[in-house]
Amino acid sequence: MAFDYDKYLRPGKLPHIWCPGCGHGIAMKGLIRAIDACGLEKNNTAIVSGIGCASRLPGYVDFNTLHTAHGRAAAFATGVKMAKPEMNVIVVGGDGDGTAIGGNHFIHACRRNIDMTYVIFNNSIYGMTGGQFSPCTPTGAKASTTVYGNPDPTFDISKLAIGAGATFVARTTAFHATQIDKLIAEGIKHKGMAVIEVLDDCPTTYGRRNKFRSVVDMMKRLKDIAVPVAAASKMTAEQLEGKVLTGVLYKEEKPEYTQQYAKVIAKAQGA
Amino acid sequence: MAKKVALLQGNEACAQGALYAGCKFFGGYPITPSTEVAEVLSVELPKVGGKFIQMEDEIGAMASVIGASLTGSKVLTATSGPGVSLKQELIGYACIAEVPCVIINVMRGGPSTGMPTGPGQSDVQQAKWGTHGDHAAIALVPASCQEIFSETVRAFNLAEKYRMPVQVLFDEIVGHSRERIEFPEPGELEVIDRQTPTVAPEQYKPYDTSFGDVPPLAAFGSGYRFHVTGLNKAQDGFPTTKASLVDDEQRRQLRKVDAAQAEIEKNEEYLTDDAEVVIFAYGSTSRSARYAVNELRKEGIKAGLFRPITLWPFPEKRVAELAKKAKAIVVPEMNLGQMVLEVERVAKGDCKIGFLGRVDGEPINPGQIIAKVKEVK
Numbered sequence: 177m178a179f180d181y182d183k184y185l186r187p188g189k190l191p192h193i194w195c196p197g198c199g200h201g202i203a204m205k206g207l208i209r210a211i212d213a214c215g216l217e218k219n220n221t222a223i224v225s226g227i228g229c230a231s232r233l234p235g236y237v238d239f240n241t242l243h244t245a246h247g248r249a250a251a252f253a254t255g256v257k258m259a260k261p262e263m264n265v266i267v268v269g270g271d272g273d274g275t276a277i278g279g280n281h282f283i284h285a286c287r288r289n290i291d292m293t294y295v296i297f298n299n300s301i302y303g304m305t306g307g308q309f310s311p312c313t314p315t316g317a318k319a320s321t322t323v324y325g326n327p328d329p330t331f332d333i334s335k336l337a338i339g340a341g342a343t344f345v346a347r348t349t350a351f352h353a354t355q356i357d358k359l360i361a362e363g364i365k366h367k368g369m370a371v372i373e374v375l376d377d378c379p380t381t382y383g384r385r386n387k388f389r390s391v392v393d394m395m396k397r398l399k400d401i402a403v404p405v406a407a408a409s410k411m412t413a414e415q416l417e418g419k420v421l422t423g424v425l426y427k428e429e430k431p432e433y434t435q436q437y438a439k440v441i442a443k444a445q446g447a
Numbered sequence: 448m449a450k451k452v453a454l455l456q457g458n459e460a461c462a463q464g465a466l467y468a469g470c471k472f473f474g475g476y477p478i479t480p481s482t483e484v485a486e487v488l489s490v491e492l493p494k495v496g497g498k499f500i501q502m503e504d505e506i507g508a509m510a511s512v513i514g515a516s517l518t519g520s521k522v523l524t525a526t527s528g529p530g531v532s533l534k535q536e537l538i539g540y541a542c543i544a545e546v547p548c549v550i551i552n553v554m555r556g557g558p559s560t561g562m563p564t565g566p567g568q569s570d571v572q573q574a575k576w577g578t579h580g581d582h583a584a585i586a587l588v589p590a591s592c593q594e595i596f597s598e599t600v601r602a603f604n605l606a607e608k609y610r611m612p613v614q615v616l617f618d619e620i621v622g623h624s625r626e627r628i629e630f631p632e633p634g635e636l637e638v639i640d641r642q643t644p645t646v647a648p649e650q651y652k653p654y655d656t657s658f659g660d661v662p663p664l665a666a667f668g669s670g671y672r673f674h675v676t677g678l679n680k681a682q683d684g685f686p687t688t689k690a691s692l693v694d695d696e697q698r699r700q701l702r703k704v705d706a707a708q709a710e711i712e713k714n715e716e717y718l719t720d721d722a723e724v725v726i727f728a729y730g731s732t733s734r735s736a737r738y739a740v741n742e743l744r745k746e747g748i749k750a751g752l753f754r755p756i757t758l759w760p761f762p763e764k765r766v767a768e769l770a771k772k773a774k775a776i777v778v779p780e781m782n783l784g785q786m787v788l789e790v791e792r793v794a795k796g797d798c799k800i801g802f803l804g805r806v807d808g809e810p811i812n813p814g815q816i817i818a819k820v821k822e823v824k
Contacts, residue, residue, distance in 0.1 A: 242514070281506075
């Protein structure tokens with residue numbers, strides 16, 4: 177039987193704002209399937225976002241939804257989770273939102289290991305404002321503000337999350353649609369900060385400027401660059417040149433922040 | 448039974464007032480001269496099952512309190528000028544999304560880092576105009592430790608009642624002064640909780656004006672699923688660019704405070720009935736002004752004091768009346784001319800206006816005020 181997405185979508189809120197060929201819809205469907213697989217209750221789940229194309233997602237889905245300011249999603253979500261630890265908190269947003277203007281909030285949410293699932297839609301561009309380069313735009317690529325080629329080095333979001341202290345970090349792509357929900361579900365079940373990076377594409381503002389002739393070409397690229405972690409261990413550095421690892425990149429059990437704070441409360445109350 | 452008394456610093460009194468009001472969440476970032484508010488609450492909040500979090504920066508602190516407020520908690524953050532500058536982005540968010548929260552600003556000089564350990568009153572216009580866009584503002588300016596306690600309680604009440612951010616501004620002098628305070632008994636001061644919905648969840652709209660200009664606010668996780676955004680939105684909470692809906696919502700958000708001004712306004716007057724010169728002063732400056740009034744009266748000069756405790760919305764009506772009655776209004780403040788602009792605007796030339804500004808990190812003393820009154824009258 178086909179999966180019933182309507183159960184989780186708000187009636188009358190579609191069509192979404194995303195362009196034809198954008199990967200965000202694929203990622204949203206993956207998120208919905210993951211939420212369903214984990215059996216999260218709508219009333220007990222908050223979905224928080226910042227600003228940008230991906231950050232419009234909360235408006236479409238039927239949960240407690242919070243569309244915040246640019247880059248601030250992780251900090252708002254921290255307030256929600258701290259005040260009501262029994263809620264499931266999921267953050268969604270793009271690469272610019274999460275790692276540029278929101279970089280500080282992102283790394284500190286990772287450091288605290290607070291129990292939330294951060295799904296970051298990395299299309300390596302600021303799409304909503306018309307295609308300016310982000311911290312994830314490849315060096316040399318064209319953006320509306322790097323017409324001579326991007327001089328900036330790039331962030332590896334997953335490495336950043338691991339370095340900052342997130343205890344579950346996974347990566348996949350919009351091509352690997354069925355892996356998206358599996359990884360997000362694993363992240364939701366993980367007690368602590370889970371970061372799932374979904375590489376996708378912006379045909380409108382990135383593809384056209386960078387000689388991708390079609391969405392299919394962009395999808396093919398995602399397919400080609402992805403190497404599962406297990407396969408990568410048998411490959412040489414040369415073979416891994418230009419590739420990205422997919423799957424669960426890091427997993428560790430560590431004390432979770434709201435549980436740690438519960439101990440503070442117990443101590444303050446003389447327990 | 449005798450009341451519980453204590454010798455408290457203004458910042459400590461603020462934290463105690465927050466607890467009295469039922470504050471259950473504090474998100475903050477260290478900054479002089481407000482840090483004691485955070486320190487006290489880091490100790491006291493977990494004792495009552497509340498939460499304290501020190502965030503990565505001022506913006507994150509403001510974000511955390513808005514997020515926590517949406518779960519139904521009463522929330523507080525405390526900072527000083529540079530921190531308030533950073534928080535402006537999300538103060539605007541709390542305005543448009545109508546999320547109750549209290550922001551303490553223990554004022555120092557500025558701009559920028561300024562003089563972190565010196566007092567200032569130069570954030571008073573920022574409290575009204577600091578964040579971009581049209582929005583209502585409520586700001587309170589207590590002048591003593593006892594009043595910091597009670598005005599912090601009132602700030603929570605106003606935030607919850609009108610569903611908006613409320614700022615409490617006190618200068619570093621009041622924040623760091625130690626004074627005897629009497630703790631009110633539980634129930635002695637009014638404590639107001641936000642209105643929550645009574646309709647069924649499927650009928651709930653977070654900005655439903657059929658309940659008046661301050662619609663009930665459901666808590667996340669309470670069974671009422673709704674959407675919150677910083678975009679202009681319709682009554683159902685979802686973004687809209689429809690001109691009439693945007694206009695309705697923008698005007699309602701100003702109207703909810705305008706219409707309630709009589710209830711929000713709070714002033715203290717001292718010997719203004721027959722005053723020929725009225726001193727308009729707030730915060731620690733008002734204490735020098737009161738001393739100056741007594742000295743001037745001894746010399747036969749009919750001086751009086753008008754002390755706003757609610758600074759925003761500005762007490763337009765009463766200041767206009769005083770301007771008609773008095774020969775002059777003198778405005779001493781620890782800035783280079785901020786509230787005096789409001790006094791001038793409202794007085795409309797009905798009396799002379801004298802201004803006394805000080806920004807060297809020292810308090811305005813009674814002698815300066817006396818000299819200014821004599822010069823102006």
